[in-house]
Structure formats: C-alpha cells, structure tokens
Amino acid sequence: MKSIKAKExxxxxxxxxxxxxxxxxxxxxxxKHLLDKNKVKAIDIMGSxxxxxxxxxxxxxxxxxxKRCLGVIAGDLTTTIDAERIKEEKVEVVQVNTGKECxxxxxxxxxxLKEFDLRNLDILFIENVGNLICPAEFPLGSHxxxxxxxxxxxxxxxxxxxxxxxxxxxxxxxxxxLARAMKVSVESITKDVHRIRPELKTICTNCLTGEGIExxxxxxxx
Amino acid sequence: MKSIKAKExxxxxxxxxxxxxxxxxxxxxxxKHLLDKNKVKAIDIMGSxxxxxxxxxxxxxxxxxxKRCLGVIAGDLTTTIDAERIKEEKVEVVQVNTGKECxxxxxxxxxxLKEFDLRNLDILFIENVGNLICPAEFPLGSHxxxxxxxxxxxxxxxxxxxxxxxxxxxxxxxxxxLARAMKVSVESITKDVHRIRPELKTICTNCLTGEGIExxxxxxxx
Numbered sequence: 170m171k172s173i174k175a176k177e178x179x180x181x182x183x184x185x186x187x188x189x190x191x192x193x194x195x196x197x198x199x200x201k202h203l204l205d206k207n208k209v210k211a212i213d214i215m216g217s218x219x220x221x222x223x224x225x226x227x228x229x230x231x232x233x234x235x236k237r238c239l240g241v242i243a244g245d246l247t248t249t250i251d252a253e254r255i256k257e258e259k260v261e262v263v264q265v266n267t268g269k270e271c272x273x274x275x276x277x278x279x280x281x282l283k284e285f286d287l288r289n290l291d292i293l294f295i296e297n298v299g300n301l302i303c304p305a306e307f308p309l310g311s312h313x314x315x316x317x318x319x320x321x322x323x324x325x326x327x328x329x330x331x332x333x334x335x336x337x338x339x340x341x342x343x344x345x346x347l348a349r350a351m352k353v354s355v356e357s358i359t360k361d362v363h364r365i366r367p368e369l370k371t372i373c374t375n376c377l378t379g380e381g382i383e384x385x386x387x388x389x390x391x
Numbered sequence: 392m393k394s395i396k397a398k399e400x401x402x403x404x405x406x407x408x409x410x411x412x413x414x415x416x417x418x419x420x421x422x423k424h425l426l427d428k429n430k431v432k433a434i435d436i437m438g439s440x441x442x443x444x445x446x447x448x449x450x451x452x453x454x455x456x457x458k459r460c461l462g463v464i465a466g467d468l469t470t471t472i473d474a475e476r477i478k479e480e481k482v483e484v485v486q487v488n489t490g491k492e493c494x495x496x497x498x499x500x501x502x503x504l505k506e507f508d509l510r511n512l513d514i515l516f517i518e519n520v521g522n523l524i525c526p527a528e529f530p531l532g533s534h535x536x537x538x539x540x541x542x543x544x545x546x547x548x549x550x551x552x553x554x555x556x557x558x559x560x561x562x563x564x565x566x567x568x569l570a571r572a573m574k575v576s577v578e579s580i581t582k583d584v585h586r587i588r589p590e591l592k593t594i595c596t597n598c599l600t601g602e603g604i605e606x607x608x609x610x611x612x613x
Contacts, residue, residue: 171484172485218523218548219544252394263394264394269527269528284393300523302520306491321441325470326441328470329470330468
C-alpha cells in the first residue's frame with residue numbers, strides 16, 4: 170500500500186508553530202503558579218464529543234460539593250449547553266467559547282481564572298473542547314489531565330490517538346453499560362491504553378449509576 | 392453565567408492563519424482542476440472518530456466497484472487501520488498519515504493524487520481525519536463533502552459543530568439501529584441539522600445491513 174506522511178510544518182510555518190506552543194507553555198506555567206498560590210487544584214478533562222465529560226463532572230460535583238468549594242470552566246466552540254447542565258449543580262461556571270478553535274489554550278484559561286475568586290476555591294474542573302487530537306499539545310496549567318473515552322466510540326479510538334494518552338494522568342473508560350450493545354470490550358480498550366503507556370491508570374465508569382466515580386476521587390485525592 | 396469568547400487570532404498570529412487558509416484554498420482549486428481534467432469525481436468524507444466513515448466507504452465500494460473504477464485516500468494521524476480495512480475490497484488505497492495534524496489539507500491531497508493513475512479512475516473517496524472541527528476550514532478540492540454523524544455521539548453533537556455542517560453537501564446519519572440503546576432519536580438529530588441549514592440533505596444509514604447506501608449513490612450521482 171502506498172503511504173504518505175506529512176512532514177512537520179509542511180504547509181504550516183513550523184517556526185511559528187513552535188513559537189506558539191512555547192508561548193502557550195509559558196502561560197500554562199503562569200496559570201499553575203497562580204493556582205498553586207491560591208491552593209486550587211485544577212483538573213483538565215479531555216475527550217471526544219459525547220464521551221461523557223460533562224456527565225463525569227456533574228457526578229464528581231454531586232459527591233464533592235458538600236466538602237469542597239468547586240468551580241468549572243466549560244470549553245466549547247459556540248454553545249453553552251454543557252455549562253448550563255453543570256450550573257444545575259449550583260457551582261460557579263465560566264463558559265469559554267473558542268469559536269472555530271478546536272481546543273482550549275493557556276491564554277483563554279488565564280482570562281477565565283480572572284472570573285473566579287480563587288481564594289475561595291478548592292478544585293477547578295476544566296472541560297476541554299470535544300476533540301481527541303488538538304488539546305494534547307496545549308497544556309493549560311492544570312495539575313492533572315484526564316482523558317474520557319466512551320465505549321460508543323468504537324474499537325480503534327485509543328490506538329488512533331496516541332498523543333493524547335501520552336499527556337494523560339488518568340483514562341476514564343465511560344458508558345461501560347453499553348459494552349454489549351456496542352460490541353466493544355472494556356478489556357480491549359484497556360489493553361490499547363497500556364500498549365501506549367503501560368503505567369497509565371484506567372478507571373471504568375457509568376455516569377448513569379455513579380459507578381467508578383469514588384475511585385476517581387480517591388485516585389486524584391480530590 | 393460568566394462567559395468568555397476567544398478573539399480570532401488571540402494567541403495565533405491571525406495574518407498567518409489567513410494566509411495559510413488562502414494557500415490551502417488555492418491548492419484545493421488546483422486539485423479540483425486536475426480531477427476535472429481527468430473526469431474523476433472526488434468525495435470528502437468527514438466525521439468524528441467511530442462515526443463509521445470507513446464502513447460507509449466499504450459499503451459504497453461493494454455496490455460501485457463493478458461499474459466504476461474507484462480509489463480511496465485514507466487520512467489518519469498515525470495508523471493504517473482504516474486503509475487496511477478498505478484494501479480488503481481490492482481497490483487502490485493511498486494512506487495519508489498527518490502525524491499530529493487534525494485534518495487533511497489540500498497539499499497532502501495533491502501529493503496523494505500523484506500516487507494514482509487518474510486517467511483510469513472514476514470516483515475518489517477521501518476519508519478525512521476523525522474530527523468534527525478542523526477539517527471544515529480546509530477544502531481539499533473535492534466535488535462533494537459528506538459529514539457522517541453517528542447516533543452514538545449523543546444528542547448535542549450536531550448543535551455543537553455548526554461550522555462543519557455549513558460546509559457539507561450531505562449529512563449521513565449512521566448507526567440508526569442503535570437509536571434505542573443510545574436514547575437518541577433520528578428526528579431530533581435531523582432537526583438539529585436543519586436548524587443550521589434548512590436545505591441540507593440528510594440520509595439515514597445502517598452500515599451493517601446496507602440500509603441507505605443506495606440512496607447516497609443516487610443523491611451523489613455516483
């Protein structure tokens with residue numbers, strides 16, 4: 170089979186792209202410093218559209234909000250659907266609309282952080298834009314990065330997106346109740362994750378029943 | 392609720408991005424000219440990971456290959472999974488690996504076109520990288536663009552990605568057999584599509600049974 174591989178920066182100006190990533194990393198460091206100063210723990214939640222990022226955040230909020238002060242940054246291209254769903258849990262939500270951009274970046278997070286009273290916050294959840302490719306290259310200054318994968322995304326989802334799993338601290342395998350309907354097994358998805366990074370932690374969840382949520386809270390020491 | 396909107400080019404250099412999109416458009420025009428000269432009809436197939444783009448192409452090939460000379464360009468970050476699946480149908484496949492880039496572009500397609508004997512080709516299917524955001528801005532020089540959505544992607548998938556539907560000539564609503572398991576209705580997805588563009592054609596498919604495939608062939612005059 171004939172095969173073509175894109176050279177880096179082939180139609181992009183590679184120097185500018187490197188510069189952009191460097192500027193993003195510097196801003197991410199600044200965000201982390203600000204969060205640390207205010208003792209806020211930030212969790213970046215990445216995953217494809219429909220993987221269940223919003224449902225996961227809602228489940229975490231329900232279990233944490235009595236003991237912790239919580240905030241959420243909800244990233245999306247143009248809508249406020251996810252932010253509205255999270256607001257039902259009565260926590261502070263800042264909506265970030267990226268327009269046509271396919272990921273959050275550290276600059277947008279810096280702007281969003283100004284909208285919170287960080288001194289009164291313990292945990293900040295950041296829901297990234299639904300995309301498994303672009304968010305990987307843009308750290309935001311969070312302390313941990315989660316990738317949410319859903320069994321509905323088919324059998325090759327992990328194998329096709331190695332970069333995002335290299336950046337993750339935890340993989341949440343969601344919608345495990347649909348394994349039979351989707352003819353996908355949790356074991357094979359887990360194996361695919363460990364083929365990319367053998368030590369990467371995976372936790373199975375069902376956001377309809379709350380299965381697995383306590384394990385996430387314990388693993389991340391929330 | 393507090394809300395932040397990204398300004399265009401906020402951390403990107405906006406002039407360069409415009410220049411990049413312009414260069415891509417010029418290359419796309421060249422690709423189209425080359426295809427037209429050789430009487431090849433090219434179809435760009437976009438959609439999220441796991442939506443069923445590869446299965447759709449395989450279904451189309453099975454029905455068309457006796458009457459038409461077919462070729463496929465299979466885009467993916469790093470793997471050859473989709474290309475290998477398509478090769479089972481004994482048509483010419485060129486694999487394009489984009490590395491970290493989240494979409495095909497007209498330059499990569501220009502390189503891939505050189506690998507085909509275009510004089511002996513009637514139809515070229517181009518499977519874009521699994522992503523609902525970035526491919527929208529990068530025309531490839533194809534004659535028609537299809538977006539494949541799957542009922543497994545949840546109820547907000549269309550509403551959250553207006554740009555890609557504005558670029559499409561046809562929306563394929565796939566995996567309709569899973570409507571009940573996913574608690575998502577075909578009617579509401581169709582309504583969401585028509586809220587973005589009332590005249591946009593939608594066709595429902597089940598790639599396991601072949602339902603809807605003939606309707607696509609007819610609609611696109613393949």
